[in-house]
Amino acid sequence: MHQLKGIKILVVDDEPNILQFLELGLQNEGFDVRTAQDGVKAITLLKEFQPHVVILDVMMPGMDGFEVCRMLKRMENVAVIMLTARDEVDDRVKGLMLGADDYMLKPFSFEELLARIYARVRNQFPNLFGEVVVGPFQIDDRRKEIKFNERVLELSPTEYELLKLLVLNHGLVLSKRMILDKVWGYDFGGEENIVEVYIRSLRDKLNDKEHQIIRTIRGSGYRVELS
Amino acid sequence: MHQLKGIKILVVDDEPNILQFLELGLQNEGFDVRTAQDGVKAITLLKEFQPHVVILDVMMPGMDGFEVCRMLKRMENVAVIMLTARDEVDDRVKGLMLGADDYMLKPFSFEELLARIYARVRNQFPNLFGEVVVGPFQIDDRRKEIKFNERVLELSPTEYELLKLLVLNHGLVLSKRMILDKVWGYDFGGEENIVEVYIRSLRDKLNDKEHQIIRTIRGSGYRVELS
DNA sequence: CCCGATATTCAACAAATTTTCAGTTTGCCT
DNA sequence: AGGCAAACTGAAAATTTGTTGAATATCGGG
Known part of the structure; x- marks a missing residue:
């Protein structure tokens, strides 16, 4: 009985657990959610799905989050929120985060994630409200x-x-x-x-x-x- | 009081004690209650019984609560409230809980459980009223x-x-x-x-x-x- | 196990949209 | 004014997308 919001979110993470957990939570919140396990799939989905927000894990095998983020931003007008584990944060990672619109350290509360998503969407897609x-x-x-x-x-x-x-x-x-x-x-x-x-x-x-x-x-x- | 006719609750827990306690309490409260001792049985009952709310223990032998929750949400439009012992709460569990619509730490008061059930039902099935x-x-x-x-x-x-x-x-x-x-x-x-x-x-x-x-x-x- | 209802697939068709193209017009420069 | 490139236009061709009827598969109750 969820009221849909018309906001499309793409979640990219190589860990199936986190992926699924975010998918369910966000879906339940009324978002239109799609997931990808790796950067290549993410790029494909970006064109096809045209999400408003991409939630992206920094650390992924193959193309890393930074690489993906760079391509995403180049291709479409989209808000990118990066995720990373607290103990992965060294200077390099800090640098990578800068390409994103926002970032969060894991573990984080679901409420915080929601707040950031709304903030981003309001900012970047005022016409969705x-x-x-x-x-x-x-x-x-x-x-x-x-x-x-x-x-x-x-x-x-x-x-x-x-x-x-x-x-x-x-x-x-x-x-x-x-x-x-x-x-x-x-x-x-x-x-x-x-x-x-x-x-x-x-x-x-x-x-x-x-x-x-x-x-x-x-x-x-x-x-x-x-x- | 509340018009509870028609609200169906499925309780899933491997501990017979808790199961019985919840069954009796909720039945007494006017709900239509059914119980399952394990995930497989829960899935079966879901289709047959079509509950509005599922109360689910995270820690169960065999298929764990998360797995069950995932399947439940996939199969039906249902509110899931997860239960877990306070000392089982590590990061992994926290993650799992987020797939649910709500969660509670054991031990909890019966009143608190009721409150959450009502909140969920109002939220997810407004037309039950x-x-x-x-x-x-x-x-x-x-x-x-x-x-x-x-x-x-x-x-x-x-x-x-x-x-x-x-x-x-x-x-x-x-x-x-x-x-x-x-x-x-x-x-x-x-x-x-x-x-x-x-x-x-x-x-x-x-x-x-x-x-x-x-x-x-x-x-x-x-x-x-x-x- | 059979039956009817429901769900799913499929292919032909229809309709709308996208893309191309060539001829024409327009504005700008010397 | 004449030349020229850029922009405009109408219409055909190509492609995409949606509609439809019907065939097939699947499910659930008796």
Whole structure:
């Protein structure tokens, strides 16, 4: 009878015990949880599952936590919380922890972990707690809906992601390259033209014939302008 | 006093003394109590008896409490309260306890146990104290029944769980993956297609030809819309 | 052990979305 | 003004995703 929160958490640890314990606890708390036993699996799941938070053990065989953390942060916008045993903390480990958004020493209380997760999510994904209002736009990520002037826009998944990106970064010029990386993923093989195509369809749906809302900055990219 | 009719408790402990003591005490309190001496028996009874709360000793010969807890949580929606002797509490045990919904150190007072049971039941089965009404839906978990516009729907067990999940989380988009985890269990081996198949049968039974009640959010999942 | 109900799989189909492409327009520079 | 690269556009092609009907498997009660 758990109330879901729409927050996705990926737990990465090589110890099955801890993995399972965290999975059950967090699931019970209403999170959407997925687990991975090693770094490679974690990277795969990251793309597929798109978690908001990754909980990562520093000490793992093969690729260590630091390596994984570096890749995670490069690939997606995600909060990383690192775990390590208290007696493993030497200078090297301290260094590794710095790439993460937060870290905890084992053993820790479950409540503390929850507190940190919420802190991170609030910080990094404010739109997961109700809708974000930006000028005439209202973004509700839990409903996967964007309203423009009170009307719900009918958007395809890609259109949704693109408009969200543009609106949340209104005022900034976003290059086609950056848009491609953020919306299509850094490993997308196609041409930048696809961004233009999608921008057009967004303009259509926003009735933005004069390109007043989504402006073209020739040679640089696009920028949304709030009225 | 409390309306305890219908609250079923399973007590699992290898010590006959404690078992009997708890059985009598809880029965006297008005609960429907069943007991098991070991993990295997507990698992069997779980399916047959379908308790709301399981009280579980951590230290048991054979399958330990953690193992049992894991299986219980995987199989049914049930609150687990773990018991352990105060001097058995080392870090390992602490970890294990966290998979449970609550835990208590022995010796404990009977009143304390009762308090925790009530807390858990209220938390996890709010509809044991009257049905939950969400828009045109009425969910009665005791009867495993859902009414839609005053009419009882004829649902199979899986349909019931799925509709309950969707309705209780109306407004949120639930991904097929998450639905699979919550309704079929995280270890379900099959394809996501089965979710689609069940969604269809729910839409049939709700007469939701236009998919207005259970909406498809292409690429993301499903969402129920209350009218 | 058989029966009916339920659960699961499968493949064909439908529909929406994504991607590509080529021709056109636009803005900018000299 | 002319050249040129960048941006825009419409539409076809390719791909992905969801829907559906039906076949098959599995479960639980009698």
